[in-house]
Amino acid sequence: MAASLRSLLQPHIASTFLQQIGYGNQLTWCRNLVLTKRLLQDDAASIEVEADDEESGATSPKRQVVDVGTSIRYLDSKAFQEGYGDKPVWFHYRRNFKGQIAPKTRKTCVRSGELATSSPCPVCRDEYLVLDAKNTKLLEQFISPFSGEILDSQKTGLCQKQQKTLELEVMRAQDEGRIEKQLPFRTYNYDDYKS
Amino acid sequence: MAASIPFRATMSYSKLFTQLAHLKVRWRGFASSSKVLCASSEETASPSYGNTTERDPFPIFVDNEVQDLLSKITGFDILKVAGPHKRHLEKPKYRLLTDAELKGEMAAARDRLSKRLQIPPYMNPRKPNVTPLAVDPDLAHFDTSNYVFTDVTFGIKDRDRTVVVRETDGTLRIAPWDVRDRMNQIYNPREGKEYLKPQMFDEKNLERMIWEKKYVYILDRACCQFEPDDPDFIRTTHRVYKAVDSAGDHDDLRSTRHFGSLAFYLVWYKMADSLLLDMLKRDFASDAADLVKLYSIVHPQSACTTSLKQLSSDSNLAAVVQVYIDTTSTLSSELQLALQALEDAD
Ligand SMILES: [Zn+2]
Numbered sequence: 001m002a003a004s005l006r007s008l009l010q011p012h013i014a015s016t017f018l019q020q021i022g023y024g025n026q027l028t029w030c031r032n033l034v035l036t037k038r039l040l041q042d043d044a045a046s047i048e049v050e051a052d053d054e055e056s057g058a059t060s061p062k063r064q065v066v067d068v069g070t071s072i073r074y075l076d077s078k079a080f081q082e083g084y085g086d087k088p089v090w091f092h093y094r095r096n097f098k099g100q101i102a103p104k105t106r107k108t109c110v111r112s113g114e115l116a117t118s119s120p121c122p123v124c125r126d127e128y129l130v131l132d133a134k135n136t137k138l139l140e141q142f143i144s145p146f147s148g149e150i151l152d153s154q155k156t157g158l159c160q161k162q163q164k165t166l167e168l169e170v171m172r173a174q175d176e177g178r179i180e181k182q183l184p185f186r187t188y189n190y191d192d193y194k195s
Numbered sequence: 196m197a198a199s200i201p202f203r204a205t206m207s208y209s210k211l212f213t214q215l216a217h218l219k220v221r222w223r224g225f226a227s228s229s230k231v232l233c234a235s236s237e238e239t240a241s242p243s244y245g246n247t248t249e250r251d252p253f254p255i256f257v258d259n260e261v262q263d264l265l266s267k268i269t270g271f272d273i274l275k276v277a278g279p280h281k282r283h284l285e286k287p288k289y290r291l292l293t294d295a296e297l298k299g300e301m302a303a304a305r306d307r308l309s310k311r312l313q314i315p316p317y318m319n320p321r322k323p324n325v326t327p328l329a330v331d332p333d334l335a336h337f338d339t340s341n342y343v344f345t346d347v348t349f350g351i352k353d354r355d356r357t358v359v360v361r362e363t364d365g366t367l368r369i370a371p372w373d374v375r376d377r378m379n380q381i382y383n384p385r386e387g388k389e390y391l392k393p394q395m396f397d398e399k400n401l402e403r404m405i406w407e408k409k410y411v412y413i414l415d416r417a418c419c420q421f422e423p424d425d426p427d428f429i430r431t432t433h434r435v436y437k438a439v440d441s442a443g444d445h446d447d448l449r450s451t452r453h454f455g456s457l458a459f460y461l462v463w464y465k466m467a468d469s470l471l472l473d474m475l476k477r478d479f480a481s482d483a484a485d486l487v488k489l490y491s492i493v494h495p496q497s498a499c500t501t502s503l504k505q506l507s508s509d510s511n512l513a514a515v516v517q518v519y520i521d522t523t524s525t526l527s528s529e530l531q532l533a534l535q536a537l538e539d540a541d
Contacts, residue, residue, distance in 0.1 A: 144284070147283055148281035148282075175389075175394050175395065177409070177412075180281065180409070180412050183415050183419050184386045184387040184419065186419055187310070188316055188423070190316060192354050193424070194257070
């Protein structure tokens with residue numbers, strides 16, 4: 001039974017799962033089982049999405065999809081200010097790992113449109129944070145103001161999927177001139193231009 | 196000699212290739228012929244500023260006297276020149292120095308920083324080469340795409356590099372400038388230059404950035420991306436200079452490498468009045484006098500120059516500015532007031 005369960009779970013869930021068996025915490029045990037059940041449901045549900053929607057469209061379990069404009073407004077809103085204060089969104093995020101050296105961040109927090117972990121990364125945990133070239137206020141929180149380089153995911157805790165998106169969107173923003181990038185100094189030799 | 200084939204390269208082409216490369220072409224002959232072609236070809240769509248576009252500003256720009264005046268106007272605010280700019284962070288190094296060594300280090304640092312104020316060349320837009328080098332109707336439709344041949348000899352400069360295109364109708368011509376720039380970037384990549392022009396220089400994004408007053412960043416990036424005689428470079432920089440002048444943000448560019456270009460541009464198109472006013476208001480009397488001297492060098496036929504020659508060589512700065520106000524200024528009343536205020540303060 002345990003073996004079949006393990007094969008069903010994603011590797012990282014499996015590790016926390018087994019860890020928690022060690023602690024013998026009944027509550028966590030239950031929570032993980034629920035998670036497993038939901039993941040299993042997804043496979044079946046994907047086939048009969050339409051049927052489900054007709055029956056219970058209001059109580060859709062899927063994650064909300066937020067557009068960029070809303071996200072930009074959210075970053076200027078009072079709610080954002082109350083939630084995060086003046087700190088970057090990743091500042092108070094703590095990763096849950098064993099030992100002193102943090103492992104690489106997980107591949108993704110969202111699988112088949114739904115949170116697949118109980119400690120999603122700073123961007124995945126808030127649906128209203130959308131990484132986009134136009135959303136410079138959010139992107140700048142992940143960029144060092146001194147060097148203009150993107151902060152490491154080890155520091156910010158972003159999952160690798162979001163980190164990849166971040167890098168792409170920052171490049172796009174730099175191309176459009178929304179974010180400044182490092183520029184080398186160009187020295188001219190005036191003699192080259194005398195024709 | 197190397198050549199790049201767009202889209203496909205197969206073994207069977209290599210033979211045809213060598214033949215093409217040597218056909219009717221003496222490679223070394225191009226360097227001289229290209230200049231002739233440049234001169235004879237038709238003019239690009241340059242902004243109509245009257246007769247001034249006909250003159251070539253570059254010889255005047257590189258003149259030692261002009262360079263001296265421009266660098267004097269630029270100023271040297273060490274905090275601004277050495278100010279924060281984005282680069283990879285390294286750990287600081289600590290050393291114990293004697294007073295003499297410290298002095299030497301400071302002088303070296305000052306030297307290093309003054310190189311950061313080198314003014315980008317001020318040039319006219321380059322002309323397209325249209326006259327074909329050779330027309331070979333026999334070669335027409337040999338392929339469905341153009342062939343670009345690039346001289347990649349070691350040590351050759353980007354501006355002297357020979358790049359030619361064999362077109363599908365059999366015409367051999369000197370590569371258009373954009374192809375040339377891309378070939379240079381492929382074979383001799385320069386850091387900070389993108390293969391494709393960044394969208395930042397498109398009209399919409401540029402206007403947004405000007406509105407955000409990111410003047411120095413736009414100009415710095417334009418320097419990295421374009422050659423100084425690229426029409427795009429000239430369009431971008433002139434747009435920024437115009438915005439700076441109309442917004443009165445001349446001080447943003449002071450102590451950067453672009454202030455000299457700005458001053459030269461304004462003087463060249465006889466629009467230097469608001470810059471002069473800004474200088475007088477900020478108590479830079481000697482800068483103002485230098486600007487007037489620059490004006491007289493750039494426009495030797497103007498009334499200002501003739502009256503300036505009549506002045507005795509040891510006349511004070513205010514007199515020099517006064518000459519400009521009397522002869523050429525369009526904002527004479529405001530300038531007069533500013534000059535008066537400056538004299539009263541002394
Ligand atoms: Zn995530």
